Amino acid sequence: MSRMKRLLGGVALGVGAYVGYSYFTWRPRTLGYLYDNRRLLLGHRGAAAEAPANTVPAFRRAMEVGADGVELDVHLTRDGQVVVIHDETVSSVTGAPGRIREMTLAEIQQLDAGGYFGPQFAGTRIPTLDEALDAVGPQAVVNIEIKGTSVATEGLEREVVRIVRAHRMSERVIISSFNPFRLWRMRALAPDLPRGMLHGPGTPVYVRDLWFLPMVQPDALHPHYSMVNDAYMKRAHQWGVRVNVWTVDDPDEARRLVELGVDAIITNDPARLREVVKGS
Numbered sequence: 001m002s003r004m005k006r007l008l009g010g011v012a013l014g015v016g017a018y019v020g021y022s023y024f025t026w027r028p029r030t031l032g033y034l035y036d037n038r039r040l041l042l043g044h045r046g047a048a049a050e051a052p053a054n055t056v057p058a059f060r061r062a063m064e065v066g067a068d069g070v071e072l073d074v075h076l077t078r079d080g081q082v083v084v085i086h087d088e089t090v091s092s093v094t095g096a097p098g099r100i101r102e103m104t105l106a107e108i109q110q111l112d113a114g115g116y117f118g119p120q121f122a123g124t125r126i127p128t129l130d131e132a133l134d135a136v137g138p139q140a141v142v143n144i145e146i147k148g149t150s151v152a153t154e155g156l157e158r159e160v161v162r163i164v165r166a167h168r169m170s171e172r173v174i175i176s177s178f179n180p181f182r183l184w185r186m187r188a189l190a191p192d193l194p195r196g197m198l199h200g201p202g203t204p205v206y207v208r209d210l211w212f213l214p215m216v217q218p219d220a221l222h223p224h225y226s227m228v229n230d231a232y233m234k235r236a237h238q239w240g241v242r243v244n245v246w247t248v249d250d251p252d253e254a255r256r257l258v259e260l261g262v263d264a265i266i267t268n269d270p271a272r273l274r275e276v277v278k279g280s
Contacts, residue, residue: 028241040264041277043070044247049269052117059135065271069141076156081105082129133167146177161190200224
């Protein structure tokens, strides 16, 4: 056996041992303090049906119409500031060119991130995570999605933890990501903060089929609503994880998911779905 084969065999054995250990030792947290015996209604990027997505007006509107909180997306600027925006570039919401990681906060906040939605929102800025948390208040539930596909870190996770701690919202947040490396780093940095594993029809099969779950060790699953059925909920309940679904805007679809027993519904239109989600 060559040295390389022995090395690869050792790596495979180590990974197998870790997977086996994870399967038998992982116990998700119930997060009763966060859900408080209720089904959560979260505004997707705020109330994105009524205001520019991922902006202070959208976050405030979500809370005004009775959402329990919001879902938002974060990136890191060139000068190490955490900003709330979905894409890696500013173009989709501002019409200007530029990648978030190559721009300073001052450069980003000079741009108009609301005019595309309507003239009444002209001049709205891309907010920082600090500004977003201030907008929703300390009692809101905030699902912070950490964007980015890199295996390495640029420091975003550490900054998110710092900001959450500064706002004393450690018991009001769920940190989610499609990227398992993001979730592993969050677990190492702040094991007390709940984590949600995002996945959808286009994610790798090992994530989609949930066998990867014990390696990531989330407290919640965040599936696209189209993936959720009786079999999915049965597996989730067997693992003991919460199920927070995205992005649901149709009342009939929301009713189906409520009947299946999901724990949270993330929607662009919390005003429209409030009665369906909170009235059950």
